[in-house]
Amino acid sequence: MRYLILTAILLSAIPARAGAPPQHSIRPIHTYSIVSRDPETGLLGVAVQSHWFSVGSVVTWAEPGVGAVATQSLANPAYGPRGLDLMRSGLDAGEALHALLTADEGAAVRQVAFIDNNGNVAAHTGAKCIESASHITGDGYSVQANLMANDRIVPAMAAAFEESDGDLAERMMAALEAAQREGGDIRGKQSAAMLIVAPRNTGKPWVDRVLELRIEDHPTPIVELRRLLTIHRGYEEMNRGDLALETGDFKKARDHYKEATRLIPGNPEVMFWHAVTLATSGGAKESIPIFAELFAVDSTWRETLRRLQKPEIIPNDDEGTALIEQILEQTR
Numbered sequence: 001m002r003y004l005i006l007t008a009i010l011l012s013a014i015p016a017r018a019g020a021p022p023q024h025s026i027r028p029i030h031t032y033s034i035v036s037r038d039p040e041t042g043l044l045g046v047a048v049q050s051h052w053f054s055v056g057s058v059v060t061w062a063e064p065g066v067g068a069v070a071t072q073s074l075a076n077p078a079y080g081p082r083g084l085d086l087m088r089s090g091l092d093a094g095e096a097l098h099a100l101l102t103a104d105e106g107a108a109v110r111q112v113a114f115i116d117n118n119g120n121v122a123a124h125t126g127a128k129c130i131e132s133a134s135h136i137t138g139d140g141y142s143v144q145a146n147l148m149a150n151d152r153i154v155p156a157m158a159a160a161f162e163e164s165d166g167d168l169a170e171r172m173m174a175a176l177e178a179a180q181r182e183g184g185d186i187r188g189k190q191s192a193a194m195l196i197v198a199p200r201n202t203g204k205p206w207v208d209r210v211l212e213l214r215i216e217d218h219p220t221p222i223v224e225l226r227r228l229l230t231i232h233r234g235y236e237e238m239n240r241g242d243l244a245l246e247t248g249d250f251k252k253a254r255d256h257y258k259e260a261t262r263l264i265p266g267n268p269e270v271m272f273w274h275a276v277t278l279a280t281s282g283g284a285k286e287s288i289p290i291f292a293e294l295f296a297v298d299s300t301w302r303e304t305l306r307r308l309q310k311p312e313i314i315p316n317d318d319e320g321t322a323l324i325e326q327i328l329e330q331t332r
Contacts, residue, residue: 056193
């Protein structure tokens with residue numbers, strides 16, 4: 001059975017004269033990237049930066065419970081879905097990558113990295129990739145780059161990933177930032193992406209796709225990716241606060257909203273829900289300065305506050321009405 005699966009996918013990967021994707025599917029994505037797996041959570045991730053528009057649409061591939069792929073240099077995007085197909089069928093990262101390279105007449109210009117759900121890693125830097133081009137594989141990760149300013153980029157990425165603390169997103173971010181500090185892509189900067197998926201497929205894509213950030217075109221995409229990652233963390237705290245509210249744990253909700261406010265200060269959405277949580281959990285007095293600051297910037301939030309009674313976020317009774325009127329009166 002394993003031989004039959006491998007043969008079928010190999011036949012689908014042989015190039016055009018011999019079956020490969022049409023030439024227009026090949027993209028000159030010269031870049032630096034990382035694929036990785038968190039040994040504690042099992043999360044799988046891939047992150048990338050390039051002087052190319054919308055790099056994430058070509059390079060980054062991941063599937064919960066299966067693996068992650070980065071395909072770059074003169075990139076064949078088919079390595080993403082086909083690599084995931086092979087790993088899903090039972091091949092490990094090395095076997096899957098070897099199978100596709102064997103069938104690819106353009107292997108010499110490819111740079112590809114696979115990681116599977118068990119943390120097995122495989123990488124390939126073709127002999128004709130544009131210098132400086134190399135890769136380093138380590139325990140649960142691979143970093144790779146081509147058309148770099150110098151040969152320090154890949155070692156710097158590996159060291160940053162291994163030495164950094166925090167969750168998988170933070171460690172991959174550290175690797176990208178290290179690459180840029182060392183000079184990065186010789187052509188400059190344009191786009192970046194980060195994709196993280198769950199260690200198992202629950203059948204709920206909104207849960208299994210843990211993080212997906214893409215900067216399509218920006219003068220400093222790594223800086224922008226860091227900014228968006230911080231905002232993502234803030235909204236994750238908001239989500240945790242919402243869940244705590246649903247279970248009636250107002251103290252936990254307040255703590256989560258407070259942390260969201262710390263991460264993204266001045267964000268009106270965060271300010272509003274932080275204040276609402278305070279007001280509905282015995283902290284109406286504490287909520288007034290937050291509401292006042294928010295309403296002074298944009299008065300439409302006053303009407304938004306009124307609309308929270310119908311869904312009973314604020315009690316849809318006389319007490320809830322009195323609370324809203326108190327807030328609106330004290331923030332005039």
